[in-house]
Amino acid sequence: MSQTERVLRIQQMLQVRKVIPREEFLGELEVSLATLKRDLEFLRSRFQVNIGWSRERGGYFCDDLRSGGGARNIPGPMYSASEIHALLLMQDLLIQLQPGLLEMDLTPLRQRLQLLLGTKHFEPDQIRRRIRILHMASRPVNAKCFQSVSMATLSRRRLQLTYCSRSRNEETVREVSPQRLVYYRANWYLDSWCHLRNGLRSFALDMVHDAEISDIRADEIPDDALDAHLGGGYGIFAGAPQNTAVLRFEPQVARWVCREVWHSKQTQHIEATGHLVLSVPYSEDYELTMDILRYGANVEVLAPDHLRHHVEEQLRAAANRYLVPSV
Numbered sequence: 001m002s003q004t005e006r007v008l009r010i011q012q013m014l015q016v017r018k019v020i021p022r023e024e025f026l027g028e029l030e031v032s033l034a035t036l037k038r039d040l041e042f043l044r045s046r047f048q049v050n051i052g053w054s055r056e057r058g059g060y061f062c063d064d065l066r067s068g069g070g071a072r073n074i075p076g077p078m079y080s081a082s083e084i085h086a087l088l089l090m091q092d093l094l095i096q097l098q099p100g101l102l103e104m105d106l107t108p109l110r111q112r113l114q115l116l117l118g119t120k121h122f123e124p125d126q127i128r129r130r131i132r133i134l135h136m137a138s139r140p141v142n143a144k145c146f147q148s149v150s151m152a153t154l155s156r157r158r159l160q161l162t163y164c165s166r167s168r169n170e171e172t173v174r175e176v177s178p179q180r181l182v183y184y185r186a187n188w189y190l191d192s193w194c195h196l197r198n199g200l201r202s203f204a205l206d207m208v209h210d211a212e213i214s215d216i217r218a219d220e221i222p223d224d225a226l227d228a229h230l231g232g233g234y235g236i237f238a239g240a241p242q243n244t245a246v247l248r249f250e251p252q253v254a255r256w257v258c259r260e261v262w263h264s265k266q267t268q269h270i271e272a273t274g275h276l277v278l279s280v281p282y283s284e285d286y287e288l289t290m291d292i293l294r295y296g297a298n299v300e301v302l303a304p305d306h307l308r309h310h311v312e313e314q315l316r317a318a319a320n321r322y323l324v325p326s327v
Contacts, residue, residue: 138186139206177218234282241281
């Protein structure tokens with residue numbers, strides 16, 4: 001029996017009976033007296049459980065556990081040191097991904113896990129010092145709105161959103177059936193069925209100003225329909241792929257680009273010259289164009305023609321900004 005199992009069994013026995021003789025503990029747990037004492041000390045020191053011993057009463061007792069006052073001091077699940085390290089790491093990475101997003105909910109759990117692990121195994125600031133996530137172009141999300149959206153999504157309830165459209169600079173109130181949360185390029189999005197527009201929509205959570213959970217069950221949209229409409233094209237933009245971009249990268253950047261995933265159904269090959277040819281399905285060219293432009297002169301759009309012309313126009317417009325006016 002592991003220490004996890006022994007500690008939980010000790011808890012159960014002390015909750016059920018007023019006094020437990022030492023011999024009964026030893027027989028039930030199949031351990032030595034020294035191991036039993038270490039387990040009891042673990043509960044006393046780590047979780048402040050007031051376990052007593054009385055010769056007159058004939059064994060060990062814990063009045064707090066019997067009355068329910070001390071039950072909160074003992075955690076339900078117990079974990080190994082490696083599992084606790086992994087859980088703490090996961091928590092800290094999530095907090096770093098979106099500071100403040102779930103920090104209020106995670107802080108008590110973090111404290112409990114640190115208590116389980118003990119100070120000799122863990123220094124609270126080590127994760128943040130040794131593993132750092134640097135944010136680039138992330139947009140903060142209101143923590144209260146995120147909590148409501150995530151709860152509604154998981155509990156399958158409709159939401160009433162107050163949403164501001166960036167493209168139209170217009171605020172609307174919408175009833176939606178949330179389908180899934182998407183974390184894409186350091187930002188959160190909500191894929192939903194919008195009852196106002198009567199269609200699938202993806203909402204940027206940083207533009208959700210208020211979110212209220214409804215008692216009405218959310219409508220269910222099949223995953224394949226979601227993927228076809230919201231996940232098939234390039235990036236976060238909706239719509240099934242209508243085109244395939246063929247991009248040719250110079251050898252000096254090909255070693256980096258060949259490791260990048262631009263789309264789940266992309267294809268690529270290396271030419272004898274060292275150039276990388278990447279084919280990417282896409283629906284709208286706005287986001288794809290931005291990714292192409294960041295490689296500047298190190299990439300050429302081979303197809304389709306309208307994407308090639310659009311990128312060329314953008315490069316010419318950018319170059320024109322740096323022309324020196326003639327005197």
